[in-house]
Amino acid sequence: MNNTAVLQPPRAETFGPRPFARWDANPSVRLGQLGAEPPMDDLVNQLHQTVHGFADRVMRPIGRDLDRLSAEQVIATGSQLWSFRDAYASLGINMEALASFPPELMPDIFAILFEELGWGDAGLAISAGVDLMPHYMAAKFGNEFVFKAYPEELIGCWGITEPDHGSDSLDANGAIFHAQGKYGRPNCVAKITDGKVIISGQKSAWVSNGPIAELAILYCAAETKDGVDPRRGAVVIVPLKSLGVSKGKPLEKMGQRALPQGEIFFDNVELDIDHLLVAPEDYKKGVYAIHSEANALMGGVFTGCARAAYEHAYAYAHERKQGGVPIIRHQDVAKRLFHMARKVELSRAITRRVTTFNMTNDMPALQAAMFSKVTATQHALEVASDAVQMFGGNGVTCEYPVEKLFRDARSSLIEDGCNEILAIKGGTLMIDPDRLTPTA
Ligand SMILES: Cc1cc2nc3c(=O)[nH]c(=O)nc-3n(C[C@H](O)[C@H](O)[C@H](O)COP(=O)(O)OP(=O)(O)OC[C@H]3O[C@@H](n4cnc5c(N)ncnc54)[C@H](O)[C@@H]3O)c2cc1C
The missing domain is CATH 2.40.110.10 (Butyryl-CoA Dehydrogenase, subunit A, domain 2)
Incomplete structure (x- = not known):
């Protein structure tokens, strides 16, 4: 190499935007609804907007009202549970519609769909998720009989x-x-x-x-x-x-x-x-197959539940004043919000990675689906608990939304397998027999 050669700086775009090109007095870059989301495919974006609007207008008010009813009232004729079901059916998110998306988009679609539904209401999101199970698993096992004999509209x-x-x-x-x-x-x-x-x-x-x-x-x-x-x-x-x-x-x-x-x-x-x-x-294949789907679905739903709690806390921290300033000006509150946002982002990232890996690999990795479920549900509980704390006394009243989110998140550590059991089981799946001596 010629010692006198002058190295050219690489094109700036290779490494992203030029530093400080948009610098202003307050150098903060606002993250979007889905955090540090990379550019999204148009179809995925459309689905995201549709489901987000549905979660906001339909799921949130219905989920809040049903939360106050007895279990008998929730399922009674005329209950809003049925309005939710009708409205969700009219979105047309069924097996046929999902199958019409390009396969490479399915991991993002799956994760974003369930994140948005979970953001709307975790209980209704799980209801919509298990609703799909008989036909979804029939499709996974290539069983045509179920599709011919039973319409997808059945609950x-x-x-x-x-x-x-x-x-x-x-x-x-x-x-x-x-x-x-x-x-x-x-x-x-x-x-x-x-x-x-x-x-x-x-x-x-x-x-x-x-x-x-x-x-x-x-x-x-x-x-x-x-x-x-x-x-x-x-x-x-x-x-x-x-x-x-x-x-x-x-x-x-x-x-x-x-x-x-x-x-x-x-x-x-x-x-x-x-x-x-x-x-x-x-049978073991059957348990493995449904569990790897269900755990990833839980990852999506409880990323959404955590995000809902974070967003309420974020808004409240700008509105509520103590000591003459919005509480977000207090360092401990801003720091708490930072960790809440970080946990939502981690739950989302792990869920997307796991759905991508499991939908593109010839066999899903159950322990990876467990990473997603355990992380997202644990984070949902922590973020919802932090949101309750940030609302002060208001956090524990039914007048504000965060106590419900805390209760919704708590069940998720048991649902679809207790998190400690998933960790033990996931750990056993990580044992590599090739690395063990014959007697170990
Ligand atoms: C909101 C919600 C929704 C659910 N939805 C469904 C559904 O749609 N369909 C369905 O069939 N089920 C569903 N479940 C049930 C759920 O899967 C079970 O509750 C869960 O698997 C735990 O079983 P269990 O409640 O019998 O607890 P147990 O198995 O009795 O466990 C009790 C405690 O003992 C511990 N423990 C048990 N065995 C071991 C072990 N070997 N090593 C160490 N610790 C152990 C557990 O970690 C736990 O802390 C749902 C549960 C909830 C909360």
Whole structure:
């Protein structure tokens, strides 16, 4: 190289805008609604605007009103839950519409859709999410029967938790099972005989949409000619108008009160074998598949819930004066907002990365979906708690929105798997057998 050569500075655009080109007295760059969002594809942007408007105009007021009602009132005829469902259906976000988007946009669409719905109301967002489950999983497993036999308009739910089996049910391969533990008796069994599936037993009161659902994707133990082995279960699509299905009372709970939940009972419910979506030999795959979708969905919804709490706190910090200045002028308040915004941004980033990886890889990484769920729900609780603190006394009254967001966020640490169980299970998925000595 010639020592006397003069190096040319690289083109400025390579590294982004020239420093200080827009410098002014207050050098602050406003972040957008979705934080430090890179330029977005037009189709994704349109969907974002539509769903955001819907979340603002429809979900927020309805979610707030339903939160004050009893669980029975939420599902009663004429309740606003049904107005929400009608309005959401009119947006046309169904499997067919989702399938019409270019596949490379799906990760962003999935994450942004559920973030916006979660921003509107977490309980209603989960209701919309589980609604899709029977058909979504049928599509994943390439099952055409479900699409031919049952219209997508039917209200869907996912039944896995049983009165005696919560964390156990999510651990189909027994990876977190206690050395001295026993699974014990399953509460719900699908007997698989020649040409039929016969279901007996019950699912617990935690089935989201349970009281209103018309079609379930049911995960339960399987009875075959080899007997009942709860670790080799079955996934069955169950129309809930079938003879022998009954429901319990809707559950009263803390947070996400717009989301109806309740038991489903099965008394020798007989279905054609076509309804068997996943057979016992593939049961572990079935649990893995739905869990990796559901955990990423939770990541999106609770990024939105955290963002809602942050935005309320941000606005309040500019309005509320103490000591003669808006409280955002107090350093501790500004610092708290900084950490809240940082956590929302982290939840969003991890959820987008995980949906992108899982939708483009030939097999989803369940532990990555768990990163997203655990991070976003933990952050949602912390951000909502900080928002309550920032509102002072007003934070704990029902007159302001943040106490509801705090309750909504609290349930999410248990929903779709307790976060500590997901971390233990996710940890076991990270063990690389190739790095272990044969005896370890
Ligand atoms: C808002 C909400 C929505 C839900 N939606 C649905 C739904 O749509 N469908 C559905 O089927 N279910 C649903 N669930 C149920 C949910 O998946 C379960 O509540 C969850 O898996 C935990 O089960 P559990 O409540 O029986 O708790 P348990 O499993 O009894 O756990 C109790 C405690 O023991 C700990 N523990 C248990 N086992 C272990 C272990 N091996 N090692 C260490 N600690 C352990 C847990 O971490 C927890 O702290 C929902 C729950 C909530 C709160």
